[in-house]
Amino acid sequence: xxxxxxxxxxxxxxxxxxxxxxxxxxxxxxxxxxxxxxxxxxxxxxxxxxxxxxxxxxxxxxxxxxxxxxxxxxxxxxxxxxxxxxxxxxxxxxxxxxxxxxxxxxxxxxxxxxxxxxxxxxxxxxxxxxxxxxxxxxxxxxxxxxxxxxxxxxxxxxxxxxxxxxxxxxxxxxxxxxxxxxxxxxxxxxxxxxxxxxxxxxxxxxxxxxxxxxxxxxxxxxxxxxxxxxxxxxxxxxxxxxxxxxxxxxxxxxxxxxxxxxxxxxxxxxxxxxxxxxxxxxxxxxxxxxxxxxxxxxxxxxxxxxxxxxxxxxxxxxxxxxxxxxxxxxxxxxxxxxxxxxxxxxxxxxxxxxxxxxxxxxxxxxxxxxxxxxxxxxxxxxxxxxxxxxxxxxxxxxxxxxxxxxxxxxxxxxxxxxxxxxxxxxxxxxxxxxxxxxxxxxxxxxxxxxxxxxxxxxxxxx
Ligand SMILES: [Zn+2]
Numbered sequence: 469x470x471x472x473x474x475x476x477x478x479x480x481x482x483x484x485x486x487x488x489x490x491x492x493x494x495x496x497x498x499x500x501x502x503x504x505x506x507x508x509x510x511x512x513x514x515x516x517x518x519x520x521x522x523x524x525x526x527x528x529x530x531x532x533x534x535x536x537x538x539x540x541x542x543x544x545x546x547x548x549x550x551x552x553x554x555x556x557x558x559x560x561x562x563x564x565x566x567x568x569x570x571x572x573x574x575x576x577x578x579x580x581x582x583x584x585x586x587x588x589x590x591x592x593x594x595x596x597x598x599x600x601x602x603x604x605x606x607x608x609x610x611x612x613x614x615x616x617x618x619x620x621x622x623x624x625x626x627x628x629x630x631x632x633x634x635x636x637x638x639x640x641x642x643x644x645x646x647x648x649x650x651x652x653x654x655x656x657x658x659x660x661x662x663x664x665x666x667x668x669x670x671x672x673x674x675x676x677x678x679x680x681x682x683x684x685x686x687x688x689x690x691x692x693x694x695x696x697x698x699x700x701x702x703x704x705x706x707x708x709x710x711x712x713x714x715x716x717x718x719x720x721x722x723x724x725x726x727x728x729x730x731x732x733x734x735x736x737x738x739x740x741x742x743x744x745x746x747x748x749x750x751x752x753x754x755x756x757x758x759x760x761x762x763x764x765x766x767x768x769x770x771x772x773x774x775x776x777x778x779x780x781x782x783x784x785x786x787x788x789x790x791x792x793x794x795x796x797x798x799x800x801x802x803x804x805x806x807x808x809x810x811x812x813x814x815x816x817x818x819x820x821x822x823x824x825x826x827x828x829x830x831x832x833x834x835x836x837x838x839x840x841x842x843x844x845x846x847x848x849x850x851x852x853x854x855x856x857x858x859x860x861x862x863x864x865x866x867x868x869x870x871x872x873x874x875x876x877x878x879x880x881x882x883x884x885x886x887x888x889x890x891x892x893x894x895x896x897x898x899x900x901x902x903x904x905x906x907x908x909x910x911x912x913x914x915x916x917x918x919x920x921x922x923x924x925x926x927x928x929x930x
Pocket of ligand 1: 534535536594700736789
């Protein structure tokens with residue numbers, strides 16, 4: 469039995485159903501779960517460890533719903549700095565084909581360290597290339613050391629160039645191998661319990677890199693074990709054209725054909741959807757991982773987030789892979805989501821309304837996407853808010869810093885509107901991953917050194 473008392477936060481943002489924000493708030497934590505939430509004066513005064521958060525804002529840990537950790541090795545590559553999705557992918561596939569198990573391990577730690585330092589406590593990752601003996605196990609082992617909760621997607625590609633797909637044949641695998649490895653991983657690692665640190669997700673990569681048969685069989689296997697399904701969908705105009713030509717359906721219609729609509733499915737991007745398809749997601753309970761920076765970086769478009777929310781679609785945020793962001797700063801992504809929603813509100817005429825009750829997307833709405841929204845998308849009820857019984861996953865920001873000077877009227881809004889910063893504390897299941905602004909679970913300088921070498925080797929080898 470161990471207890472942690474967190475006290476005196478200038479404001480504690482619960483993200484509970486009542487949207488409570490508690491001045492001078494705190495948490496009493498026992499064995500990794502929250503036992504009490506409230507004003508500090510109402511909490512027990514003794515604990516095994518006490519964290520005084522005077523002058524700090526205390527928030528629920530952020531949930532990242534889409535990433536490709538390995539892409540931290542190929543950030544800002546000159547050859548693809550200015551390319552759209554399909555050209556970007558075609559240039560990068562041969563480089564990624566040189567990844568080794570050690571590269572997967574190092575890049576996972578780098579991405580998770582960045583995420584932790586930006587307030588993330590649960591991350592989903594989508595690994596869909598397994599060259600040179602790489603396995604999802606390499607990622608899982610690396611994540612265990614850092615200490616974040618991981619939803620590890622067993623990605624896959626089975627439709628190579630010779631069969632009309634986008635990736636070269638050298639990086640695709642057979643359906644039989646993919647399904648056997650998926651089954652092995654679920655049986656070895658998947659933990660569906662409250663407080664789970666590792667869940668397995670089945671994630672064929674995209675309509676243009678996966679056969680119809682693998683989509684169908686992955687859905688069957690996932691449902692046999694009760695694990696979630698994830699893929700890229702409706703990301704670009706090019707993909708929409710590909711689906712119409714190859715399958716005779718728009719991307720969302722194609723998901724219906726392969727039995728990929730349900731509350732156990734979430735899609736990355738979902739930019740190119742019409743009104744009817746927004747309704748389809750809502751009716752079937754599908755989730756969306758909104759990745760605004762990546763969508764801007766690759767000129768993909770702007771997802772209709774306000775329409776999704778109005779229809780009751782679950783929406784979470786994702787930083788997406790670090791070759792199209794090119795960072796893993798989830799708090800920065802909250803800001804991007806708020807800002808790009810406003811761009812869309814300008815383009816669609818929403819901002820022209822004279823009705824004062826019609827607000828542009830607020831900081832609180834954007835933060836909700838990254839907390840409650842992300843938890844719902846991943847199918848978790850034990851994370852996403854600070855409430856009794858939930859996981860003790862939170863982060864804190866020191867408000868006495870240059871970036872927030874002058875924003876004291878609304879600390880929560882400051883965290884979203886002002887320049888994104890490194891967080892001061894990140895705690896997962898009651899354990900410190902970031903303390904006083906420093907990563908606890910890895911040596912940051914050593915990690916950067918190893919990562920630089922691995923990245924250089926990948927590029928030199930081409
Ligand atoms: Zn992606």
